[in-house]
Amino acid sequence: MNAIILSAIWGVIMMFGGVIFKKRDTPLYWAIAGVSIILIANVLEFFGHPLLSFDSKDMLHFDKFTLHFNSIALICTLLYFLLSGRDIEKIGMHVSEYFCLIFFVLCGVFISSSFNTLLLFFLGIEIMSIPLYILTGSNKANLKGNEAALKYFLMGAFSTGLMLMGIALIYGGNPQGSFYITNINLGTGDLSPMIAAGLLLIVFSLSFKVSAAPFHFWAPDVYDGAPAVISSFMMTIVKVAGFVAFIRLFSISFGAMHGQWQSLIVIITAATLLIGNITAVFQQSVKRMLAYSSISHAGFMMLAIFALNDTAHEAIILYAAAYSIATIGLFAILIKMKDYSISGFNGLGKTQPLLGFTATIFLLSLAGIPLTAGFTAKFYVLMAALQTGQDVWLVILAVICAVIGVVYYFKVIQAIYFKEPEDNDNQNISVSSGFKLLLLITVGLIILLGILPNIVIDWLYY
């Protein structure tokens, strides 16, 4: 509750900040302060001391899972602002507005992690998406950015239409006549045709939002076309929030009929894993490779939706933290480069030892090598899928896909350490020592999560 209210208020403050702040670097400090305040308020609410509270008529429901996820999203955003904040300023003229839109996206993220009715579910997903359409096209002079924005917008609006039709059909098929997700009466035996059709449409639209195959085709173009700082945010916090909305809706309202729609999720998961990983191998640009790798990570998170047990909830939280931190860190380094191709990383280990080292750790974590957060996250996801005792072949497929993933992540590591530095612009990038320190802290977080995943998971049972 506090996080939703404060992020909306802070978004408005940042919006007017464009008029008030005279210096270009003031909005960043305000944004960092805002995220810190929201984080503190959220943590206080987690421990039962909310700053503000009012009765939402149970339309929003805050449990440990929600509040814990909100904290993780806020910590990732704080890290994102600290690492890439200076690059958000470089997108264009209206610095304050970019931060304002990011705060509105955060508001949507918190709503979609805490909704208790289908109305709030729809509003949360939309509040999350609409500012992102603008942010995608925020570099107005860049034609690729414009195309990405238009494509994202048309696809997003289309999937919203599908989602609304699904919600309407579920409302019609529900004899209770209610939008509360705890109140959806599925009946006994087979699902009624109306509810089944609604369920199918909602699965399709959520697959669009989290870029799961076969609805992933917009993702590489949009992530590649948008400014790199914005792609970093879209790929991590927003995508993970989509998964949290997914698991919340499906475990609470349709969990009882799990067996009837599970096979649909199995097909989507298998397709996402295969398409994401195999296509990523052939990419020459690191940014585009990361876009495909984000599709493959969506496949791993879909495994948790497939499992839908207690371990799946732990896994989603852990995967959210591990994947977001590593991707934000890697993007922070990528943005500093002038050349996004894999050969642009040639010899980075020699010219910029620290950047090379941290990038290697982030890539190892994304690939899922032990002692990094990516490994424990993948382990939990696979364990959740195995605990269901069904479709063991899906877990085997996921492990094979993780091995394919190593191929393209190690291509970059190979370029960093085993290729001679080329004479290009990437060799004379300069980074501040504060940035280096933050990168080391991020690496520390990844290794900490890799050794002690319980420090994240235990809070779910606090």
Add this chain to the structure above:
Amino acid sequence: MEIKWYLFLSLALFCIGIIGALTRRNSIIVFMCIELMLNSVNLLLIAFSKMHLAGNNALSYTMATEAQLFVFFIMIVAAAEVSVGLAIIVLMYRNTKSVDINFLNRLKN
């Protein structure tokens, strides 16, 4: 009238919207088709709201009119989407002097 006629009408409108959105090349027309999809949902929600109210005496008015409230929210979100979407289309037009979505294929390579 029976509920099924309302269901058929709004599903027909919805399908016209989907087919239009998938086949037309002009981004403004694609956008109009998406709006048609949203409005068919509005129609269906109102019909279902009336159906629940007529068919089930145990429901209170407040519960059955939830769908009618939902319709207002859909309108608001659609308005927000229009304002953002038209701005993006205008931005696109300024740079390419065209609103054809075939231009979008440039990103592929």
